[in-house]
Amino acid sequence: MSELSRERSRELYRRACELLPAGVDSPVRAFRSVHGEPLFIAKGRGAYLEDVDGNRFLDCCGSWGPLILGHGHPAVLEAVHRAADAGLTFGAPSPLEIDLAERVKAAYPDAAMMRFVSSGTEAVMSAVRLARGFTGRDIVVKFSGCYHGHSDALLVAGGSGLATFGTSSSAGVTAGAVADTAVVPLDDENVLQDLFQERGCEIAAVIIEPLPANAGLLRQRPEFLRVVRELTEEYDALLILDEVISGFRVGMGGAAALYELPADLVTFGKIIGGGLPVGAFGGRREIMERVAPLGDVYQAGTLAGNPVAMAAGAATLQVLMEEDVYSRLEKLGRRLEEGVAAAVREAGGSFVRVGSIFWLVFQPQAPRSFEAIDASGMPRFADLHAALLERGVYLAPSGYEVGFLNHAMTESDIDTLTNVLRESLAALPG
């Protein structure tokens, strides 16, 4: 094994740090939780990334989720080129919005109507505003360990194991902005029940990642999700399923179908943009009809429904529908899981997987809540990350992030990944 050549990445990082905070446009890209510095990427093709120094990596980050088909799928590229030739943006309706909306609705009947935006953050921010407008109530309940983007109301800290209100998790977010956001732990029906008993009539919505994938992969008990649905129904609060990661990732119907969980509102991002900036929120017609200009909940966007992004999303969903992507990804995932299970166990860790999403955590029991994650394992993850990178595997640079398999990967890629993981685990310092 040879040291990666990093000369060009180092030089670009030095220049980037003069211009961009920590040299990046999104914090976790900065490699602060692992060893070394960010690599600058020159291109992505199929299952592989190539950095500016010519190093090639099997890409298990997949741009944090959108790239379920891998890089540069021919059908997606062709759709993008065709749309771009016709015009990059119109600021007026185009047929491509209807095409993508029809595809999303066919997979998610709960999204009878939707609106496209340009990021997951915007989708969630708008859904929360809509839930408050529709119900005429103020409180939004979120779960610690679930991430819903960086709109002010959702940058809220929790973590005591009880319901907490109103402590922001970022400077610059006023106490007022988070005063009406409650944070409760995952996997604990009692705390949620108590909160509903006390404040149920003030609760506009509960928002949850039905398959929480932003603090590792915190697979929930179906009974817990059922209680979340039942309580929201009982108190006439809305249930917002945040499927920005899980949507079109764990199946065409996302986690909503996987857990048979009906949503009042659902938020999307990542895969529905096929690698371009897209988000969407959708839901029952009577709720969505409150969105401006039909209704009184304001929401807008200069580049919303951008034709090139719509085309990339529609082409991606078309491939997902036509090819046997999910069962193939499940097979690849199972092959990986079976290949690494013993080595992970021996290293004192757990390998958690749902379809093509996986997480390796250094604790013997897979956690189901943020509070149950053993942070003391994270330095070992940093060592593992460095060992994988040296051996040609690119994983998201934080132990709290999940990995993604994609449709461009072959069985042979999975076997390489398996061997590299085993070798890297064995090479970890005691």
Ligand code: PMP
């Ligand atoms: N919700 C979830 C579940 C997410 O995973 C993310 C991003 N990782 C967001 C919302 C925010 O999306 P974006 O980064 O596109 O703003």
